[in-house]
Amino acid sequence: MRKVVLNSTPIIILRNIGRMDLLKQLYENVYIPYGVYEEVNIIENCQIEDFIKIVKIKNEEAKQFFPTSLHKGEVEVMILAKEINADLCIIDDYLARQHSKSLGLVVSGTLGILVKAKEKGIIKRVKPVVDDMIRKGFYIDKKLYNEILNICGEK
Template identity: 25%
Template sequence: MHVMVVADSGPLIALARLDLLRLLRTHFDEVLVPDAVFAECTVHPHRPGAQAIRAAQESGLFACVAVTGVDQFAGDHLLDRGEAAALVLAQERACPALVDERKGRRVARQLGIPVVGTVGVLLAARQAGNVDALAPLFDALATYGYRIPADMVLEALRRAGEI
């Protein structure tokens, strides 16, 4: 079965900061990134993760895709352009969206778009033996200012057998 996902900037940046962008291709056959999301992640080349995301795109880890109708969708749902582009593309391709931001996840659920997040990717990687432990990864994300709800962290650690 071919598994495709459309990524938003938050998870891309989080995985880039952890040097784990490669996990996307171990869990998804095809990763699509809207042009607006790619631009958001790489427009400032000195921002953390920007170079890794650009390198991942150049190596074919994911494909950049032009998306139309983004501004209208963003306005209708009060989302930023990147999130709106990710959800529009996920809806068009009938595939899950890789989104962490609460509002984007809520809109996706309202539209019937399956949602995966950074925590889900990391948990799947742990269960597949592609990462040794989740706790240090969650700690690193916290030091980068990445906020993950405590109940979500605890549930992932429990499912991974780390607590």
């Protein structure tokens, strides 16, 4: 069974557009570290969906070995992913993604969730979902926007 660890941005943006169902339909085991749970609660002040497991990382000391430019949630995502031998980390921040890859983790972002959802036939088109995300404050540069639409055959 595939294990996926999420950072706060995918949760916040998918909740804002009413598409948390995508996570539930795509992944069997969805985890967030406690640091991400705290971030989502502070920013969004709402409950985490029942299919998401909240886990405290075991190795708190490991945090000191990460760059201070990374957020607590991002660091905990990487540590938890290593601890539970996750198949995938979903992180949007570029620096955190690069660091995750250097640790040997498989990384995707919120847009990757949409691409996979289209591949699996869960959504018919990616463009309206991405446009909705942008309207709700998700930043995506024009080049990446066009690249995603191209990958999905919607250009």
